[in-house]
Amino acid sequence: MKKKVLAVIMAAGLSLTxxxxxxxxxxxxxxxxxxxxxxxxxxxxxxxxxxEEPTPTEPATETPEEPDAVMTYAxxxxxxxxxxxxxxxxxxxxxxxxxxxxxxxxxxxxxxYFIYNMTCISQEEADKLTEGxxxxxxxxxxxxxxxxxxxxxxxxxxxxxxxxxxxKDVTDKLGTDELIxxxxxxxxxxDMTVESVxxxxxxxxxxxxxxxSKDGAEYDFCLEYYLNGSDEEFYNKVGGLKAGDVVxxxxxxxxxxxxxxxxxxxxxx
Amino acid sequence: MSRxxxxxxxxxxxxxxxxxxxLVLSGCHGxxxxxxxxxxxxxxxxxxxxxxxxxxxxxxxxxxEIYQNAAAEFEKVYPDIHVNIRLYTNYGDIYNDVITNIxxxxxxxxxxxxPDHVATYLTGxxxxxxLDSLIEDKRFGLGGSEVAFDSVKKDEVVPQFLEExxxxxxxxxxxxxxxxxxxxxxxxxxEKLGYELPDILTWDxxxxxxxxxxxxxxxxxxxxxxxxxxxxxxxxxxxNMMIQMLRQKGYxxxxxxxxxxxxxxxxxxxxxxxAQHGKTKAFSTFKISSYPGNFLNAGQCIFAVDSTAGxxxxxxxxxxxxxxxxxxxxxxxxxxxxxxxxxxxxKMISQGPSICIFNKEDPQEVLASWLFAQYLLTxxxxxxxxxxxxxxxxxxxxxxxxxxxxxxxxxGADDTEHYDIKIKASRLLLDNVDKTFVTPVFNGSASxxxxxxxxxxxxxxxxxxxxxxxDAYIQKLYGDxxxxxxxxxxxxxxxxxxxxxxxxxxxxxxLGGLAIVWCGIIISALLRFINEKKKKQPEIx
Numbered sequence: 001m002k003k004k005v006l007a008v009i010m011a012a013g014l015s016l017t018x019x020x021x022x023x024x025x026x027x028x029x030x031x032x033x034x035x036x037x038x039x040x041x042x043x044x045x046x047x048x049x050x051x052e053e054p055t056p057t058e059p060a061t062e063t064p065e066e067p068d069a070v071m072t073y074a075x076x077x078x079x080x081x082x083x084x085x086x087x088x089x090x091x092x093x094x095x096x097x098x099x100x101x102x103x104x105x106x107x108x109x110x111x112x113y114f115i116y117n118m119t120c121i122s123q124e125e126a127d128k129l130t131e132g133x134x135x136x137x138x139x140x141x142x143x144x145x146x147x148x149x150x151x152x153x154x155x156x157x158x159x160x161x162x163x164x165x166x167x168k169d170v171t172d173k174l175g176t177d178e179l180i181x182x183x184x185x186x187x188x189x190x191d192m193t194v195e196s197v198x199x200x201x202x203x204x205x206x207x208x209x210x211x212x213s214k215d216g217a218e219y220d221f222c223l224e225y226y227l228n229g230s231d232e233e234f235y236n237k238v239g240g241l242k243a244g245d246v247v248x249x250x251x252x253x254x255x256x257x258x259x260x261x262x263x264x265x266x267x268x269x
Numbered sequence: 270m271s272r273x274x275x276x277x278x279x280x281x282x283x284x285x286x287x288x289x290x291x292l293v294l295s296g297c298h299g300x301x302x303x304x305x306x307x308x309x310x311x312x313x314x315x316x317x318x319x320x321x322x323x324x325x326x327x328x329x330x331x332x333x334e335i336y337q338n339a340a341a342e343f344e345k346v347y348p349d350i351h352v353n354i355r356l357y358t359n360y361g362d363i364y365n366d367v368i369t370n371i372x373x374x375x376x377x378x379x380x381x382x383x384p385d386h387v388a389t390y391l392t393g394x395x396x397x398x399x400l401d402s403l404i405e406d407k408r409f410g411l412g413g414s415e416v417a418f419d420s421v422k423k424d425e426v427v428p429q430f431l432e433e434x435x436x437x438x439x440x441x442x443x444x445x446x447x448x449x450x451x452x453x454x455x456x457x458x459x460e461k462l463g464y465e466l467p468d469i470l471t472w473d474x475x476x477x478x479x480x481x482x483x484x485x486x487x488x489x490x491x492x493x494x495x496x497x498x499x500x501x502x503x504x505x506x507x508x509n510m511m512i513q514m515l516r517q518k519g520y521x522x523x524x525x526x527x528x529x530x531x532x533x534x535x536x537x538x539x540x541x542x543x544a545q546h547g548k549t550k551a552f553s554t555f556k557i558s559s560y561p562g563n564f565l566n567a568g569q570c571i572f573a574v575d576s577t578a579g580x581x582x583x584x585x586x587x588x589x590x591x592x593x594x595x596x597x598x599x600x601x602x603x604x605x606x607x608x609x610x611x612x613x614x615x616k617m618i619s620q621g622p623s624i625c626i627f628n629k630e631d632p633q634e635v636l637a638s639w640l641f642a643q644y645l646l647t648x649x650x651x652x653x654x655x656x657x658x659x660x661x662x663x664x665x666x667x668x669x670x671x672x673x674x675x676x677x678x679x680x681g682a683d684d685t686e687h688y689d690i691k692i693k694a695s696r697l698l699l700d701n702v703d704k705t706f707v708t709p710v711f712n713g714s715a716s717x718x719x720x721x722x723x724x725x726x727x728x729x730x731x732x733x734x735x736x737x738x739x740d741a742y743i744q745k746l747y748g749d750x751x752x753x754x755x756x757x758x759x760x761x762x763x764x765x766x767x768x769x770x771x772x773x774x775x776x777x778x779x780l781g782g783l784a785i786v787w788c789g790i791i792i793s794a795l796l797r798f799i800n801e802k803k804k805k806q807p808e809i810x
Contacts, residue, residue: 201358
């Protein structure tokens, strides 16, 4: 009996010893940049993609104090760049959560909001930002390459109603000054002709740049990888578009040095 | 006999356990399980190797082609080694993926990297191959007798660039390309504002011209360009901005041991100056506004600081452009060193990709990786890649070839391969290598770099948002940034390649417990032995 006890004690000791001195792995970077593409090229040993859940970091600057009143879209539109803003809108889509931040396409019945790198502490919290969810965001109005956005934002979910915007057909606004009035909204372009399709990195696994034309004029579209690159079927569909294809395209009317719609749906005619 | 044998069992058990414990204890701390790499006698003939190369390009198709061509040419020389290329467009993504793949043991074989990043990779023991013995190896080293291509010799690599890849006592990377930052200037507007563009810019000059450019006419348009938008001074990488300003002033940033010196009054004085011009919106950054080149080419920026590796995006005739042709304004572009505090002693950062090799269980695989890494230093690869942007080759041999000299001599012959701004940017580094510097590399130096940039970004954002950047603000900012990047966990006196440091408290506790258990076991066994001996004694007598 004593020998058995002795053996158990020794085994436990060894187990504890081994558990105590497992090798430390290098710590994740304090603030990694965006997660890498999730579709590596073939390699002899399958590489593992960057961690999905790094330790979130706290913002270095404080988020603005909660203003007294939620702005209407008109008030938001009238605000100057760098002004504090507070809005309520409904999530239409999100980009990948990363390192305590998430980028949100939000909209209400009056207009849309691109909320860039909003503080969101975890993937679990990010998962609650489903399509239609109402959120209140306070941050600062900003402009980056023509896209009006809310930067350094913080949010809370507002329980109650939900809203999913219908894609608005703005095909007839292409090439006009009116198009920008729909910035960031969920829009639809019909009977567009594919001119070219190019992978950002010359190979699948990153954004896809698509040029579509209408009435002889070309327009830039983009499959934003962090928005919907993980949808393999959709990614392959866009990547497989051929010059000359006629398509209807839905997306968010993003701006980068001109209109650069982030594609969310494509119908090949 | 059998009784005696039986009575010896506890001791055998104890000794066996002790032996195993010693093995476990000696083996488990500070090791990731990888053997330290030793150069093998030769590459096994007839063996097939598949190696992965994680490469970074600047969203430049020509660079992608060069990588692919290099792999194909290498495979002609070494048909048994197949190179799989995985492309990235920024260093950060490579860094994140490598960190993740260290944990799973699926790192690439060869990887484009920054020395700052290698320092983090080294926290896993024997993760990255130290290249010293490989470089010096007479058969397979640089210029080695058994290398099947015209390998560059060690003394043909620019010594300063090789030195930049030294971490602690070892060389952990080969330089691949080198660049620096340049200030791309709209000379037309500088002169329009009544200034003469000096050969070496000073910070005071840049601030003064930038403020002058903020003048508006009665219609609210900027006088200098007649547009509604003008951001006279835009800096792409504010981490470099802060690092260079500190170095030029002789202020603290960090030391070789990893001691962080960034958060001091000197840094505060720089931040206040930057904030002053951020407040008037004469200064902005890539993160706040967008790419400097876009504004420069649209006539909405006068001083655009970006890497020389981005030169093909700069200027009204730039071959690469993100803005539409109707927005491009015609102007004369000048390329200058980044602004200086002391024009008699200019200082600018040295940057650019390096190549590291990850350790594998099979030394043969590592040797195959090393051969490919070496191949990237051959003249054809060096010249071709450097010509894609304002890079310079890292070998004297490539620089001295007729081919490269002719390339430089054809500056401005066309707006594509010989685009004048690109070649001027390359010359900026070629002519000033002695004025370049790098920052100390240690585990955490990448975070410190990010923190340096964050200070500027936050100050500029805050003043734009009508916050006061004063001493109290800066002290709070220091605390926030320190915490954000966990710089307080970095500390000084680091030695790369040192194992994992002192044992964690939990491990100490458990080991202590184990020692107590063993003492108890031994005492118990001794008492039992004595008791048994006492019982047996009368029989013996």
